Amino acid sequence: MHNSRTQAGLPSMSTLAIPRRSLRYPITFLLLVLLAMGHVQLGSTLSLSQQWAALVGPASDDFSILQFQDAALPRVVMALLVGAGLGLSGSILQQLTQNRLVSPMTIGSASGAWLGLVCATLLAPTFAAHHGEWAALLGAMGAVGLVLLIAGRAGIAGLPIVLAGMAMNLLLGALASGLVMLNDQYARNLFLWGAGDLAQMDWHWVTWLLPKLAIGLAVLAFASRPLTLLRLGSEGAQARGMSLWPVMLGLFVASLWLTSISITAVGLIGFIGLLTPNLARLLGARSAFDELLYSTLLGALLLLGTDALAVLASRWTINLVPSGAAAALIGAPALLWLSRRQLSGEDQRGLVLPGHADRRITRWGWALIISCVVCITWLTLCLAPGASGWKLEWPSALIWSFRWPRTLTAASAGIGLAIAGVILQRLLRNPLASPDILGLSAGATLALLIGAFLTGGAIQSASAPLAAFMGSMLVLVILLLFGRRHQYAPGMLALVGISLMALLDAALQFALAKGTADSFAIMGWLAGSTYRVSAQQAVWLCLGVLILGSISLFFHRGLTLASIGDGIALGRGLPLTRLRIVLLLLVSLLCALVTSVMGPVAFLGLLAPHIAAILGARKVLPQLLLAATLGSVLMLTADWIGRVIIYPLQMPVGVVASILCGTYFIILLVRQRCA
Structure with missing residues (x-):
């Protein structure tokens, strides 16, 4: 040539x-x-001529010249x-x-x-x-x-x-x-x-x-x-x-x-x-x-x-x-x-995080886990520090009116995020899939922030769930468009999540740059707070998560076939495209409900399904139930730790959950490297 x-x-x-x-x-x-x-x-x-004169000429007290010399x-x-x-x-x-x-x-x-x-x-x-x-x-x-x-x-x-x-x-x-x-x-x-x-x-x-x-x-x-x-x-x-x-x-x-x-x-x-x-x-x-x-x-x-x-x-x-x-x-x-x-060819392959394929959860295991849920709930409501030290007693009517909405909110949010994580990991056959890592929570949060900026209203308004749902759906569309080329590879989807979280951070910094009381309110909500949730919001969140979670249980067979492979699912007569659309809509609704009430929570949707699988819930139905239970336990524990660790101040539950679950995610990556 x-x-x-x-x-x-x-x-x-x-x-x-x-x-x-x-x-x-x-x-x-x-x-x-x-x-x-x-x-x-x-x-x-x-x-331009005045700027040149300001550069070469004598010092001046004129404001325009000072602005040019000391600011521009x-x-x-x-x-x-x-x-x-x-x-x-x-x-x-x-x-x-x-x-x-x-x-x-x-x-x-x-x-x-x-x-x-x-x-x-x-x-x-x-x-x-x-x-x-x-x-x-x-x-x-x-x-x-x-x-x-x-x-x-x-x-x-x-x-x-x-x-x-x-x-x-x-x-x-x-x-x-x-x-x-x-x-x-x-x-x-x-x-x-x-x-x-x-x-x-x-x-x-x-x-x-x-x-x-x-x-x-x-x-x-x-x-x-x-x-x-x-x-x-x-x-x-x-x-x-x-x-x-x-x-x-x-x-x-x-x-x-x-x-x-x-x-x-x-x-x-x-x-x-x-x-x-x-x-x-x-x-x-x-x-x-x-x-x-x-x-x-x-x-x-x-x-x-x-x-x-x-x-x-x-x-x-x-x-x-x-x-x-x-x-x-x-x-x-x-x-x-x-x-x-x-992304290299190696990065486009699925990641296999460690687990125990031969372990199965028993009835005694279920009994122990349910007992833990009851104990954690009881401790969350009854054990707290006070002016005279720690107290273990049933709360008074006033304290009860404050504690039960946040306890119900934390448990419901944990259940919803855990179910969403199981569905995403099974549906995409991706062990890194979760609402936060894939950017679904970021999309919902970004939609809520934009809505608040445009309307001048509060983030937790009556239209917040709808705005959050639209944000999550937009992210899902982006994920499906970008992920198809790489067969929804873990690396591709994780990087999409990083990009969307960066966009969220840009909107967040725009809101926080003023440093006013509104900035702290926004930051508190973004940290995943339960102490601002009203009793009505807690009840509606609980009902919504229970309804959507119950619906997800009816799709356990289809989710099992979809997690094995498209060929097997289609060979058994499963309408795979319709199933994916319905389940992704379900995930978006769960993320929208949780995010609109208490803000985004990182890593919990990844953590709960993995722990459920490690404990022996290898099939879809047991994993959904066990992950939901573990999600509620994790969120209740994080909420209680945030309430008592720096008493009389409080740490938002989202911050505590991010630290606990993020540490576990890092441990997972280390174990995969050593495996």
Whole structure:
């Protein structure tokens, strides 16, 4: 082919590629300059000539000039610096792991840094104000270290590290949310910080960040050779004289440092580190140095563009639009696109989590479990600390009126989420399927938040169940469209859930950025609270879950055949398409009911079906009944722990359940690695 093109007088493919590669950098620089000029125009009322005069002329007390000098310009510079740092950090991580879905967000370093900053702000505010980057770095290193231990050496380049990072994000996010809610009088300033905002009032943070980014220059200067050798594999790199682990550890620390100082300066901004290396490769970056450098430039360009969109959106609305929310709105669809292209064949196969195929639950086992339900319910109602210590007594009429609605709500929510988890795992033949991981709860929550924003009403309104149902159904449609290509593989569906949770987080940060009393009310509901549920809501939730749960029992035979395989189900005359539609509608209704009353709860829909299977409920009907029972026990236990662990304050049940169930999910991933 090359000879024929040369003989015909046409340039070769390599010759054609050279101009494109040589023009890539000038075009990017030009776009960067034009976008920076446009961004400055958005943040200033001065004309170009007045801006130039303000730059070169004497100091002035004019407000427009001060706004240009101390607000518009520092914001543009901060966007360039942070975007460049996050882009470089993402490129280092992806080249180290050879995994295009790895970024500071997807492996837990961002959430770890955020938790470290929250803890430092609450425990040592003076230290956090002057040296917060070290707290962020410590949190990021701890989170990434746990993720790497969970994924193992073989899982770094595939799906396990992304799943472990997702679990770590939810777990550490629940801990950070709980700390912020418990210390609301000290944590109001953390809302805007957590939303990721680039607004500046002077040049303080720019001068603080600029010297700390110097490590990026060292990475660009010295990291290209070891990263090039790593493309040959660890054995190939060691054979050529590279000290593998010291180099990898040093580059990991450098990447985490870039992420930590960026979070310290402007808060959480996701997806930049994920998108820029992929865009760099898509636009022709091939060598390690080329990818590092071009990812740095694209990170600056991408964050500057998303911040310009945030500034424009803030003009159109009465509220501030955080830059982190704008980045998530762009990055979440991009993650969906990347996940469709980058999952390997191994990641598209089903994951088999450990269980006990030879174990069967007996009558004595059922009796023991039912006894546990009765005991937990009794303890939830009767055992609680008081001013004079712990008391075990039947509550008075006043206390009873407060306790029984939340007890009924917790038990009903546990039953509903557990049944939804069993149906999804059986129907999709996916052991990772659950309402929260697949994004059904996130879709319902997002619909409720959007409804509250548009109408100006409360989240828990009369129309909340309908809005939540529509949100869950929309997510199901997306899952079915994206999942068909990969046969509803665990990795594909889990990544769709990550993307949808990122969209939810963008809407959430938009609501919380004000830091008002409404922000805390929204955050309390999103944490999965039972103490705001009225008696009428508790009764309606219980009736709805019992009705829908009873309906699900009638489909146990069809669900059994569907979980074996489509061919067997169709061969037995089962209307498989109709069954899937009905059962998915059932799951959406269950998620909508639970979410509209008490908010989203993570991991319980995954945990209860697995425990039921491990205890011996291998058939569909026993698993549905046992998972529902275990779900109620878990939620009742989480609600009681949240009520008594920090008495007289209370921890939301969703936070406690996320910590308990998220820890179990991590243990499952570890056991699968060791199996």
